[in-house]
Amino acid sequence: MTKDTQNAPLTPSNYEPQRHPDYQDDEIDLRELFGIIWQGKWWIIAITFVFAVGAVIYSLSLPNIYKSEATLAPTEEASGGGISQMAGQLGGLASLAGVNLGQQGADKTTIALEILKSRAFIRGFVEKYDILPELMAVEGWNRGSGIEFDDETYNSDSQEWVREVEPPKQPEPSSWEYVKVFREEVLEVSKDDTTGLVTIAVNHQSPEIAQQWVVWLIEEINNHMRERDIQEAQRSLEYLDEELQNTSLSDMQQVFYQLIEKQTQTIMLANVRPEYIFQTLDPAVVPEQKAKPSRALICIIGTFLGGFLGVGFVLVRNIFRKENEDVA
Incomplete structure (x- = not known):
């Protein structure tokens, strides 16, 4: 770069933003995120299944x-x-x-x-x-x-x-x-x-x-x-x-x-x-249908909670794994 170029005012044609080497590392890579989730899919499925079964058992244990x-x-x-x-x-x-x-x-x-x-x-x-x-x-x-x-x-x-x-x-x-x-x-x-x-x-x-x-x-x-x-x-x-x-x-x-x-x-x-x-x-009558519990809703909430916790477990597990690799 010549001296005249150095003293010239900044214009869109000669302005080049500085690139930080760590800038791309700070961005969230969705492809990498989905990759991590896909690698831990069996963990997610297992945790979701456990919570779904637990929600079904719990809902069936509740009296009408x-x-x-x-x-x-x-x-x-x-x-x-x-x-x-x-x-x-x-x-x-x-x-x-x-x-x-x-x-x-x-x-x-x-x-x-x-x-x-x-x-x-x-x-x-x-x-x-x-x-x-x-x-x-x-x-x-x-x-x-x-x-x-x-x-x-x-x-x-x-x-x-x-x-x-x-x-x-x-x-x-x-x-x-x-x-x-x-x-x-x-x-x-x-x-x-x-x-x-x-x-x-x-x-x-x-x-x-x-x-x-x-x-x-x-x-x-x-x-x-x-x-x-x-x-x-x-x-x-x-x-x-x-x-x-x-x-x-x-x-x-x-x-x-x-x-x-x-x-x-x-x-x-x-x-x-x-x-x-x-x-x-x-007047009050003898009800023929139960008022609660809503077993279907309990099962749905339990399944979604299991899936959410499964994804969280996989992500946290991946973070700790990376930290261990960096230390090693």
């Missing part, structure tokens, strides 16, 4: 879970109608008299749903219907023979719990254990904010039990809310009767009489309505 659900509509009492709406006319006078007519605070639908998921309600539900074995010890269900209990957990013949656990746990599951299982695995409660409709669902290995528990839950929450309102109304009546005896003002006596009438109506309607808080629109 059936889901039964019911659609409910809040009644007038739950949505603020009926007696609650009429009691609003006397709300101010009731407050002066020290009586709560239930027109303030959370609506009864929200309260009922929270009670349905509460620890006390679930514990009482399990104890009343004696369903602890069906909740904690079922291994599977057969259409011909029915429920199959896990022999290592519960002896159905002697009705004894035989599971082996470490202290402080006991062979028989505590309320802390079965309430958690009931909340997380069995019970599903949802409310549509647009329509106000409520859905209660139960997941279980037995379709008959799933349907029966939904019916019992609806019945129990209606009874619980009925008893709750009756007890509250009875306490209000006792207070109003006492205050009525202690006042001589005719105006206040008239107020007390009206409040007593409202509380009496509350008790009367609570006793005559079987579906006090929730009215069943679509």
Whole structure:
């Protein structure tokens, strides 16, 4: 290169980019990558096959879970109608008299749903219907023979719990254990904010039990809310009767009489309505098809995971092999 050429300005015709010898080594050679994968194809196939077989075995080991659900509509009492709406006319006078007519605070639908998921309600539900074995010890269900209990957990013949656990746990599951299982695995409660409709669902290995528990839950929450309102109304009546005896003002006596009438109506309607808080629109039925598990999806995911790990293993193995060759 002459001196004039060296001093000439850089133009596309005389500019030659500098070539770094390591530049091509840093590029990803797809042909080499596919070559590495092809050389390790038997490793990939073997790992994928192992994961696929494992996914099939795992999916077959899972019991079928059936889901039964019911659609409910809040009644007038739950949505603020009926007696609650009429009691609003006397709300101010009731407050002066020290009586709560239930027109303030959370609506009864929200309260009922929270009670349905509460620890006390679930514990009482399990104890009343004696369903602890069906909740904690079922291994599977057969259409011909029915429920199959896990022999290592519960002896159905002697009705004894035989599971082996470490202290402080006991062979028989505590309320802390079965309430958690009931909340997380069995019970599903949802409310549509647009329509106000409520859905209660139960997941279980037995379709008959799933349907029966939904019916019992609806019945129990209606009874619980009925008893709750009756007890509250009875306490209000006792207070109003006492205050009525202690006042001589005719105006206040008239107020007390009206409040007593409202509380009496509350008790009367609570006793005559079987579906006090929730009215069943679509009752629970015995499901004929399982809700989960999706065995095909489990097998597909397991196979793809095996293939991905197989490719990763081959690439990492090749990297270590190159490092060993460079060191040698």
